[in-house]
Amino acid sequence: MDWEVIRFSFFNWDSIQQVYPLLLKGWLMTIKLCIAVVPLGFALGACIATMYSFKIRPVNWAIIGFVDFFRSIPPLVLLIYTVYGLPLLGWDVPAFGAVLVAFTLNSSSYYGEIIRAGIESIPKGQMEAAQSTGLNRLQAMYYVILPQAIRNVAPDLTSNTLELIKATSIASVVALPELLRMGRVAQGLVYNATPLIAVAVIYLIMLWPMVRLLSRLERQMMSAR
Numbered sequence: 472m473d474w475e476v477i478r479f480s481f482f483n484w485d486s487i488q489q490v491y492p493l494l495l496k497g498w499l500m501t502i503k504l505c506i507a508v509v510p511l512g513f514a515l516g517a518c519i520a521t522m523y524s525f526k527i528r529p530v531n532w533a534i535i536g537f538v539d540f541f542r543s544i545p546p547l548v549l550l551i552y553t554v555y556g557l558p559l560l561g562w563d564v565p566a567f568g569a570v571l572v573a574f575t576l577n578s579s580s581y582y583g584e585i586i587r588a589g590i591e592s593i594p595k596g597q598m599e600a601a602q603s604t605g606l607n608r609l610q611a612m613y614y615v616i617l618p619q620a621i622r623n624v625a626p627d628l629t630s631n632t633l634e635l636i637k638a639t640s641i642a643s644v645v646a647l648p649e650l651l652r653m654g655r656v657a658q659g660l661v662y663n664a665t666p667l668i669a670v671a672v673i674y675l676i677m678l679w680p681m682v683r684l685l686s687r688l689e690r691q692m693m694s695a696r
Contacts, residue, residue: 479663480663480664480665481663481664481665481668482665482668483661483663483665484665486657486661486663486665486666487665487666487669489660489661490657490660490661490666493653493654493656493657493660493666494650494653494654494657494666494669494670494673496648496653497648497649497650497651497652497653497654497670498650498653498673500647500648500649500650500653501639501640501649501650503567504567504570504571504574504639504642504647504649505635505636505639507571508571508574508575508578508635508639509578509632509635509636511571511575511579512574512575512577512578512579512581512582512635513578513579513582513628513632515575515576515579515582515583516578516579516580516581516582516583516584516585516586517582517583517586517617518583519534519537519538519579519580519582519583519586519587520582520583520584520586520587520589520590520620521590521609521612521613521617522534523583523587524587524590524591524612524616525608534583537580538580538583538584540580541576541577541579541580542577542580542581542584544577546573546574546577546638546641547641547644549573549576549577550570550573550574550641550642550644550645551644551645552573553569553570553572553573554566554569554570554573554645555645557569557572566645566646566647567647569645570642570645570647574635574638574639574642578631578635581631581635582628582631585624585627585628585631586617586620586621586624586628588624588627589619589620589621589622589623589624590612590616590617590620592620592623592624593616593619593620593623597615597616597619598611598612598615598616600615601614601615601616625688625692626685626688626689626692629681629684629685629688630685632681633678633681633682633685636677636678636681637674637678640674643655650670650673650674651670654666654667654669654670655667
């Protein structure tokens with residue numbers, strides 16, 4: 472095994488020096504996408520779970536259809552249809568906006584199911600006690616039930632967020648200049664795989680703290696039981 476060839480192909484520092492502006496541009500786009508899609512997906516998911524908890528049958532049917540639909544479609548398929556389908560409908564949406572729509576719809580269905588499970592874990596007496604203080608049902612849900620529900624499912628929410636951030640890499644398929652896309656462009660410029668190794672290291676540095684946080688939350692939940 473020729474270690475010099477391996478070093479040149481996968482750990483070439485000179486290559487990183489040549490293309491680091493591209494990797495930086497991709498990393499910033501990934502951060503921008505995550506900062507936008509995670510809060511939007513979480514907020515829409517919380518709204519979905521809240522509306523479902525009101526037990527209005529036609530609304531619940533619509534929510535079940537929405538959640539089942541977007542959980543059944545692979546994110547990549549949804550992404551392609553959104554990016555290339557919206558312009559065909561006459562909606563001139565930038566690539567970033569179309570990617571944001573696709574990820575928000577997909578992630579909100581998962582966030583919604585997780586938060587709904589958290590709401591259902593709260594005893595019904597909590598809602599009755601909150602309403603007895605003068606709060607209406609929506610206020611009781613917002614101030615009393617949701618905080619407890621989110622705390623109960625914090626490990627699941629963290630895990631879903633972790634998977635969502637990793638899934639943003641598929642935006643490279645539609646040429647959005649995020650981290651993986653820029654890594655592949657850089658690879659074509661330097662003719663070796665070092666930029667892709669750098670991309671993997673960047674993702675590791677970004678996501679490892681969340682992995683540790685998830686492990687800590689899971690341990691806390693287990694000890695609380």
